[in-house]
Structure formats: C-alpha cells, structure tokens
Amino acid sequence: MAPKLSIEQVSMEYGSKRLGRTKVLDTIDLTLADGEFLAIVGPSGSGKSTLLKLISGLERPTAGRILLDGESVTAPPPGVGFMFQRDALLPWATVAENIDVGHELAGIPREERPDRVAALIRLLGLGGFERHYPAALSGGMRQRVSLGRLLAYGPQLYLMDEPFGALDAQTKLLMGQELLRIWTTHRKSVVFVTHDIDEAVALSDRVVIMSSRPGRIKTEVAIDLPRPRDARRIRRTAEFRDIADLLWRELMGEDEEVSA
Amino acid sequence: MNFRDAAIRLVILVAILAAWQYAADRVIGTFWISSPSLIAERLWLLHRNGDLYWHAEMTVWQAFVGLVFGLVVGVALGLLLGAMPRVASIVDPFIMALYSLPRVALAPLFILWFGIGLLSKVVMVFSLVFIVFVLNTMNGLREIDRDLISLMRTMRAPWPYVIRKVQLPSVVPWVFAALRISIGLAMIGSVLGELLGANRGLGWYIEDAGGKLDTTGVFAGLVALMIVAVLANEIVKLLERWALGAGRRQGVE
Ligand SMILES: Nc1ncnc2c1ncn2[C@@H]1O[C@H](COP(=O)(O)OP(=O)(O)OP(=O)(O)O)[C@@H](O)[C@H]1O
Ligand SMILES: [Mg+2]
Numbered sequence: 001m002a003p004k005l006s007i008e009q010v011s012m013e014y015g016s017k018r019l020g021r022t023k024v025l026d027t028i029d030l031t032l033a034d035g036e037f038l039a040i041v042g043p044s045g046s047g048k049s050t051l052l053k054l055i056s057g058l059e060r061p062t063a064g065r066i067l068l069d070g071e072s073v074t075a076p077p078p079g080v081g082f083m084f085q086r087d088a089l090l091p092w093a094t095v096a097e098n099i100d101v102g103h104e105l106a107g108i109p110r111e112e113r114p115d116r117v118a119a120l121i122r123l124l125g126l127g128g129f130e131r132h133y134p135a136a137l138s139g140g141m142r143q144r145v146s147l148g149r150l151l152a153y154g155p156q157l158y159l160m161d162e163p164f165g166a167l168d169a170q171t172k173l174l175m176g177q178e179l180l181r182i183w184t185t186h187r188k189s190v191v192f193v194t195h196d197i198d199e200a201v202a203l204s205d206r207v208v209i210m211s212s213r214p215g216r217i218k219t220e221v222a223i224d225l226p227r228p229r230d231a232r233r234i235r236r237t238a239e240f241r242d243i244a245d246l247l248w249r250e251l252m253g254e255d256e257e258v259s260a
Numbered sequence: 261m262n263f264r265d266a267a268i269r270l271v272i273l274v275a276i277l278a279a280w281q282y283a284a285d286r287v288i289g290t291f292w293i294s295s296p297s298l299i300a301e302r303l304w305l306l307h308r309n310g311d312l313y314w315h316a317e318m319t320v321w322q323a324f325v326g327l328v329f330g331l332v333v334g335v336a337l338g339l340l341l342g343a344m345p346r347v348a349s350i351v352d353p354f355i356m357a358l359y360s361l362p363r364v365a366l367a368p369l370f371i372l373w374f375g376i377g378l379l380s381k382v383v384m385v386f387s388l389v390f391i392v393f394v395l396n397t398m399n400g401l402r403e404i405d406r407d408l409i410s411l412m413r414t415m416r417a418p419w420p421y422v423i424r425k426v427q428l429p430s431v432v433p434w435v436f437a438a439l440r441i442s443i444g445l446a447m448i449g450s451v452l453g454e455l456l457g458a459n460r461g462l463g464w465y466i467e468d469a470g471g472k473l474d475t476t477g478v479f480a481g482l483v484a485l486m487i488v489a490v491l492a493n494e495i496v497k498l499l500e501r502w503a504l505g506a507g508r509r510q511g512v513e
Contacts, residue, residue, distance in 0.1 A: 056414050057414075058410055058413060058414060076413050076414050076415075076416055078416060080414065081414070081415070082411070082414040084407060084410075084411060086407055088405070088407040088408055088410075088411045090408065090425060090426065090429070092429040092430075093425075101415075101425065102415070104421070105412075105415040105416065105417050105421070106415075153415055
C-alpha cells in the first residue's frame with residue numbers, strides 16, 4: 001500500500017542571503033504508513049517543529065519534496081490537523097467556542113456541534129470551564145482545549161508538537177491513554193513530537209531520533225510492543241524498559257557529541 | 261472613583277469658581293471675563309428658550325456624522341492596507357504627510373468648496389478623524405499573533421472566516437482607542453467649521469457672541485461644549501464596556 005506520507009530528501013534552510021542562512025533540516029527521508037503512529041524525539045533546536053510545519057504545508061522545503069497521499073504538498077492540504085507547540089487559542093473566544101472552531105472548519109452541521117463540544121469537554125476533563133476564556137486557564141488546560149480543537153477538526157493526519165508538554169505527570173498519562181483509545185478506534189496517522197521518551201515508546205509504532213545542527217534523522221526504532229496497550233501498565237514490562245534504555249543511549253550519544 | 265477624591269474635586273471646583281466670581285466683581289470686571297453667576301444665568305435662559313439645544317444639536321450632529329464616516333472609511337481602508345502590506349508600505353509616506361498636516365488649516369477650503377451648511381463641517385470632521393482610524397486599525401492587525409493565522413491556514417479556513425474570527429476581534433480594542441481620541445477631534449472640527457462660516461451651532465453662537473463683545477455668551481457656549489464633550493466620552497466608555505464584554509480579555513466573566 002502506498003504510504004500516507006513520504007518525505008523525500010527534504011532540507012530546510014532559514015534566513016536570507018544577506019544575513020546568512022542556517023540549515024535546520026538536512027536531507028530527511030521518512031515515510032509514514034496509513035494509520036501509523038510515529039513519534040519524533042530529539043534535542044531542542046533539532047528541527048522537529050520545522051519538520052511538522054513542512055508536512056502541514058505552512059512552509060516549503062528548500063530542497064526535496066513531501067508527498068501526502070501521493071500528492072506533492074505545496075499549501076496546507078485538507079485532512080491535516082496541526083496542534084502547535086504553543087496552544088494558539090483565540091483569546092477572545094471561550095473554551096467551547098475555541099473547540100468549536102475545529103467543527104466549523106471541518107464543516108460539521110450546526111445542529112450537531114453543541115453535543116460534540118459537550119462530549120469533547122467531558123473527554124478532556126474541562127467540565128465547568130466551557131465559558132471561560134483562555135487567559136483564565138492554566139497552561140495544561142489550554143493545551144487540552146487545543147487538543148479538543150484538533151479532535152473536533154477530525155483530520156486524517158494528526159501533527160502534534162509536544163501536545164502534552166505542559167501537563168502534569170498524571171494528566172499526561174490520562175491524555176496519552178485517551179489519545180491511544182481514539183487512535184485505536186479511528187486508526188488515523190499520527191506524527192507526535194515529544195521530549196518524553198517513555199511517552200514516545202508507550203504510544204507509538206516507531207520512534208525517530210533526530211540530531212541537531214543541522215537536524216538529521218539519527219536512528220529509527222520500531223516499537224514492537226503488543227497492542228492494544230495500556231499506557232500505564234506497559235511501562236512496567238521488561239520489553240518496554242529495554243526499548244526505552246536503547247533510545248536513551250542513542251539520545252545521550254547525541255549529548256556527548258555536543259559537549260565534545 | 262472614591263468619595264474622598266470626589267470631595268476634593270468639588271472643593272477645587274468651588275475654589276476656582278469663587279476666585280473667578282471675585283475677580284469678575286472686584287478686580288477685572290465682567291466685561292472681560294464675565295462671571296460664573298452671569299454664565300449660569302445665561303445658560304438657564306438658553307435652556308428655557310431652547311436655543312441651547314437648537315445649537316448643540318447641530319454641533320453634535322455634524323461631529324457625529326463626520327465621526328461615523330471617518331470610522332467606517334478609516335477601518336475599511338485600514339483592513340484593506342493591512343491585507344496588502346506592499347501597497348501599505350508604498351503609500352505610507354502619503355498617509356504620514358496627511359497625518360502631520362495641520363488639517364484645521366483646510367477649513368477655509370472646505371467652506372469654499374462645500375458651503376456653510378452641514379457638508380463642509382462633516383468633511384472637516386472626517387478629515388481630522390479618519391486617519392486615526394486607518395493607523396489604529398493597521399496597528400491592530402500588526403499586533404495579531406501570527407500563530408493564530410497559521411493555525412487557521414492549516415485548517416484551510418476561508419478568508420472571511422479568518423477576518424471574522426481573528427482579525428476583527430483583535431482590531432476592536434484599537435478602534436475604540438481611536439474613537440476615544442477622535443471624539444475630541446470631531447468636536448474641534450465641528451466647532452471650527454462653525455466659527456468660520458455657519459448660521460447655527462455652538463461654535464456659531466460663540467463666534468456671534470464674540471462679535472457682539474458678549475463675553476458671557478462666549479463662556480456659556482464654551483461651557484456647553486465642555487458638557488457635550490464629557491457626555492460623549494462617557495457614552496464611548498459605555499459602548500466599549502459593552503462591546504468588549506467587560507473584561508473578556510482578562511478572562512473573568
Ligand atoms: N521562522 C524561523 N526563522 C529562522 N529560524 C528558524 C525559524 N524557525 C525555526 N528556526 C530555527 O530552526 C531551528 C530548529 O527549530 P525548531 O523549532 O524546528 O526546533 P525544535 O526541534 O522544534 O526545538 P524544540 O524542541 O525546542 O521545540 C532553530 O535553530 C531555530 O532557531
Ligand atoms: Mg519545537
């Protein structure tokens with residue numbers, strides 16, 4: 001079967017001729033199967049967010065090409081939902097209204113939207129905050145609203161940039177659990193950027209480790225843990241610990257290079 | 261505003277009025293500076309015979325019409341220029357030149373072109389206020405978080421949707437700021453037009469009284485203008501509170 005997404009020889013440079021250019025991504029090759037859950041980890045500045053921006057069509061690579069369902073991505077394509085590292089909520093809209101943006105832009109009929117918003121609010125543990133504005137929420141709550149908007153949009157490809165970075169350990173686990181449940185029922189493709197190796201292993205089918213300056217793919221590790229998984233219980237198995245250790249060693253190797 | 265401040269203000273006001281009254285009666289003479297009691301008497305008279313409202317109505321109406329046109333045209337032009345950054349940067353020097361021109365100097369031209377009726381005053385007010393709206397609208401657009409626009413693009417939001425959900429809401433507080441500045445300017449434009457050529461309005465009343473060496477009439481007109489300006493400011497404050505939903509942006513309901 002043709003891959004959902006294929007990234008071919010993609011490089012990205014920022015800057016201008018006059019001020020000098022920096023290479024942020026260097027000949028990235030990566031494919032994503034339909035329904036696959038891919039996690040990307042790597043040090044800060046290794047170009048993870050940049051890679052997601054390229055996939056989403058917000059930016060164009062300076063070299064190489066990106067194919068989504070076999071078609072070259074030149075502008076934001078339909079069916080791709082992007083959850084930014086910063087939550088990017090509308091400050092003048094309530095929690096419910098912010099989530100509803102996803103429904104509106106997905107073309108969900110008006111009469112279905114209130115029930116769907118209510119269901120998402122419940123799912124995300126935001127009950128009682130429907131009519132609050134983002135400024136009155138904690139960072140973790142804002143992230144959940146942003147996740148709600150993504151789920152409301154219901155894309156075929158989920159691009160998630162450190163979606164649970166601002167959550168406490170417990171909520172993070174719960175949200176991971178929910179995401180796994182949703183992914184298991186709908187089997188959409190996911191590209192999930194995180195700094196948390198345990199989280200990457202617990203959730204994904206495959207983990208890509210990136211190195212920095214310029215960002216390259218250092219290793220890919222397939223996660224052959226059985227599905228369906230319980231995001232909490234799986235962390236206690238020996239297989240899980242072995243894979244996580246392997247990934248840690250790969251990442252630390254990166255650190256030694258940096259300090260050398 | 262607490263009670264103490266209000267009391268202090270009242271004391272200051274009474275002191276000023278008393279000093280004025282004293283100077284008028286004993287030192288300088290009412291011919292030059294009239295006096296609070298004479299002014300109050302005149303205002304009472306103008307209120308009783310309705311002249312006060314007959315004149316104020318004209319002044320306010322001119323300012324209002326000019327202000328509304330300035331707001332609509334200014335915001336529209338600001339949105340347009342905001343959407344076309346290249347055009348905006350080309351015409352920027354022209355806008356700045358217009359902005360720094362002392363537009364009150366145009367008043368004689370407007371009277372010449374548009375006569376002594378409503379139109380010349382409306383144009384005068386418009387010329388004073390509309391650039392404030394253009395500049396503030398463009399500023400509001402520039403302040404928008406770029407991530408919000410990017411996010412809308414990833415979900416392929418149609419342009420009208422982005423305007424409605426992102427651009428207009430972020431421009432509204434800036435338009436109100438422009439409105440607060442423009443109220444004073446609109447009154448200036450309206451009165452200035454009347455000073456130069458009119459047959460009705462508070463400005464005309466002041467001009468007419470001045471011509472007759474009627475200082476009391478001049479001061480009565482000024483006090484009336486002051487009251488109108490304060491009222492207009494209060495109305496804008498109320499509007500603003502209503503439009504911004506009382507602290508929506510602070511996140512409290
Ligand atoms: N718009 C931009 N213009 C210029 N340089 C940029 C731009 N966006 C990112 N960069 C640079 O590209 C590099 C990679 O940035 P990116 O945000 O993709 O890293 P990241 O892996 O997501 O890091 P983090 O884990 O901290 O989020 C950084 O060095 C950054 O300075
Ligand atoms: Mg990032």
